Amino acid sequence: xxxxxxxxxxxxxxxxxxxxxxxxxxxEECDYPxxxxxxxxxxxxxxxxxxxxxxRDLHLNNSLLEVYAKNKDMNGAExxxxxxxxxxxxxxxxxIAGFGQEYRSDKSIEYLTRMRDSGFExxxxxxxxxxxxxxxxxxxxTGRRIFSSMPHPSVSVWNGMLSxxxxxxxxxxALNHFRHMQFQNLKPDSNSLSVILSSCARLRYLEGGKxxxxxxxxxxxxxxxxxxxxxxxxxxxxETDSARQFFDTVLRKNTVIWNEMIHGYAHNxxxxxxxxxxxxxxxxxxxxxxxxxxxxxxACSHSRLVETGLEILSSMQRDHGIEPELDHYICIVDxxxxxxxxxxxxxxxxATPYKSSSVxxxxxxxxxxxxxNVSMARRLFKD
Numbered sequence: 001x002x003x004x005x006x007x008x009x010x011x012x013x014x015x016x017x018x019x020x021x022x023x024x025x026x027x028e029e030c031d032y033p034x035x036x037x038x039x040x041x042x043x044x045x046x047x048x049x050x051x052x053x054x055x056r057d058l059h060l061n062n063s064l065l066e067v068y069a070k071n072k073d074m075n076g077a078e079x080x081x082x083x084x085x086x087x088x089x090x091x092x093x094x095x096i097a098g099f100g101q102e103y104r105s106d107k108s109i110e111y112l113t114r115m116r117d118s119g120f121e122x123x124x125x126x127x128x129x130x131x132x133x134x135x136x137x138x139x140x141x142t143g144r145r146i147f148s149s150m151p152h153p154s155v156s157v158w159n160g161m162l163s164x165x166x167x168x169x170x171x172x173x174a175l176n177h178f179r180h181m182q183f184q185n186l187k188p189d190s191n192s193l194s195v196i197l198s199s200c201a202r203l204r205y206l207e208g209g210k211x212x213x214x215x216x217x218x219x220x221x222x223x224x225x226x227x228x229x230x231x232x233x234x235x236x237x238x239e240t241d242s243a244r245q246f247f248d249t250v251l252r253k254n255t256v257i258w259n260e261m262i263h264g265y266a267h268n269x270x271x272x273x274x275x276x277x278x279x280x281x282x283x284x285x286x287x288x289x290x291x292x293x294x295x296x297x298x299a300c301s302h303s304r305l306v307e308t309g310l311e312i313l314s315s316m317q318r319d320h321g322i323e324p325e326l327d328h329y330i331c332i333v334d335x336x337x338x339x340x341x342x343x344x345x346x347x348x349x350x351a352t353p354y355k356s357s358s359v360x361x362x363x364x365x366x367x368x369x370x371x372x373n374v375s376m377a378r379r380l381f382k383d
Contacts, residue, residue, distance in 0.1 A: 062090050069098030074107075089115065093125045100133030105142060108133035112146075127153065128160040135164030155186055162195045171199040175208060188215075190223045197229035201236040209233040213246070228257045235264025255289055263295040271303025278312075288320055290328070297331035301338060309335045326354045333360055337367025342376055 061084050068077035077098055084091065092115040099107035108130050115122055122130075127150060134143030147153065147161050158181045165174035178196045181188060188196075193212055200209040213230060216222050227250050234243035247253075247261045258281045265274035278296040281288065293316055300309030313332050316322045329352045336345035345367060349360040361380055368377035 058084075058086050058088060058091075062088075062094065065091060065094045065098075069094050069101075072098075072102065074098050074102055074104070087118070089120050089123060089126070092118075092120065093123070093129060096126060096133065097129040100129050100136060103133070103136045105130075105133040105137035105139045109142070109146070124154050124156045127157045131157070131160040131164055135168055138168070140164070140168065140170065155181075155189055155192065158186060159189070159191045159195065162192060166195050166199050166202075169202070171203050174199040175203075175205070188220075190226050193220070193222075194225040194229040197226065197233045201229070201233040204237050206233075206237040206239060209237060224252070224254050224257065228260050231257055231260045231264065235260070235267060238268060240264055240268045240270060253286070255287060255292065258286055259289070259291045259295050262292065262299065266295055266299035266302060269302055271299040271305050274299030274303075275305060275308055275312075288322070290322060290325060293322065293324070294327050294331065297328055297335070301331045301335035304335065304339050306335055306339045306341065324352075326352075326357055326359070329354055330359060330363060334363050334367075337364055337370075340367075340371050342367060342371060342373055346376070346380075 061080065064080050065077050068074070068080060074095075077095060081087070081091065081095060092111050095111045096108045096115075099105075099111065112122065112126065112130050115126065127146075130146055131143050134140070134146065143161070143164055147157070150157065158177070161177050162174055162181075165171070165177060174196060178188070178192065178199075181192070193215070197209060197212055200206075200212065209230070212233075216226065216230070227246075231243050231247050234240070234246065243261060243264050247257065250257060258277070262274045262277050262281075265271070265277065274296055278288075278292065281292070293312065296312055297309055300306070300312065309332050313324060313328060316324050316328065329348065333345045333349050336342070336348065342364070345364050349355060349364055352360070354360060365377055365380055368374070368380070
């Protein structure tokens with residue numbers, strides 16, 4: 001439509017250009033338009049804005065900044081920023097977040113300093129963007145120092161620190177940070193709780209996870225992320241029965257939490273129960289995904305449920321329209337190998353679209369070692 005307007009000589013204003021620019025910045029929820037299309041269209045709109053003399057329009061300039069930043073062209077964004085006659089908090093936040101996604105904590109902090117020097121007060125978006133940049137750059141100490149300099153950080157900013165610690169495996173620090181958050185009488189939200197439950201799971205800190213569960217029982221609003229994280233925590237701590245007990249209380253189960261519970265059974269060597277739960281999931285009309293099948297096939301492998309695993313593998317495309325991928329074949333080759341069916345494992349590995357993958361053959365070689373099949377191991381090694 002925009003191209004038609006231009007061809008017909010319809011006069012466009014800065015608001016129209018800003019609206020068009022909004023489709024040039026990528027969004028997580030969709031892939032359209034393509035990256036190349038976005039880049040070309042964004043550049044064209046930029047040229048039109050210059051030609052029509054809209055270079056002093058703050059809203060339009062911010063829209064241009066966002067296009068360049070979200071398309072990871074921070075050199076272009078800096079050129080636009082340098083020419084802007086007026087900037088505001090939005091402009092600076094775009095620059096800080098843009099450099100953050102490029103893992104450039106130094107540049108994010110530079111623009112934070114500019115913001116303060118210009119008399120602007122950093123807001124939640126600013127703070128979380130800078131912290132994200134620091135953690136993405138591996139600069140945990142700077143992130144900690146910036147957080148400490150904030151007089152009254154909001155829950156969102158506290159969550160930014162929690163997420164950073166957890167993402168980069170500083171789980172103990174995440175737990176300490178959460179405790180400090182509670183000392184400040186700040187009420188954690190679902191993001192806080194899901195992150196801290198994940199940290200408890202990684203540390204196998206069952207007591208801490210139970211305390212969070214107690215917090216949920218006391219009236220905190222839960223969501224699917226927290227429910228999944230709590231299920232995962234119990235499973236990773238070996239408390240599969242507690243996980244199942246909680247799982248059964250969840251009213252609206254999505255595919256992710258089904259996967260987590262099935263994987264929990266698989267991880268704890270309870271393959272029969274993993275398969276039983278998978279079948280319950282299917283019978284209730286829940287739609288499995290690729291991860292569901294990795295989880296249940298892993299359970300079959302670890303519990304040597306060979307025929308069940310083969311049947312589930314064949315059902316993926318036939319019943320659910322899901323093409324098996326490398327991870328699914330790895331599970332079944334491993335399952336056959338553990339059961340000593342080495343010829344069947346070799347035949348399956350050779351028949352897959354992934355037979356060039358070294359992982360399949362390494363698994364089969366490992367099974368040859370376990371079962372003492374030296375001749376097959378030598379032949380596979382030569383091949």
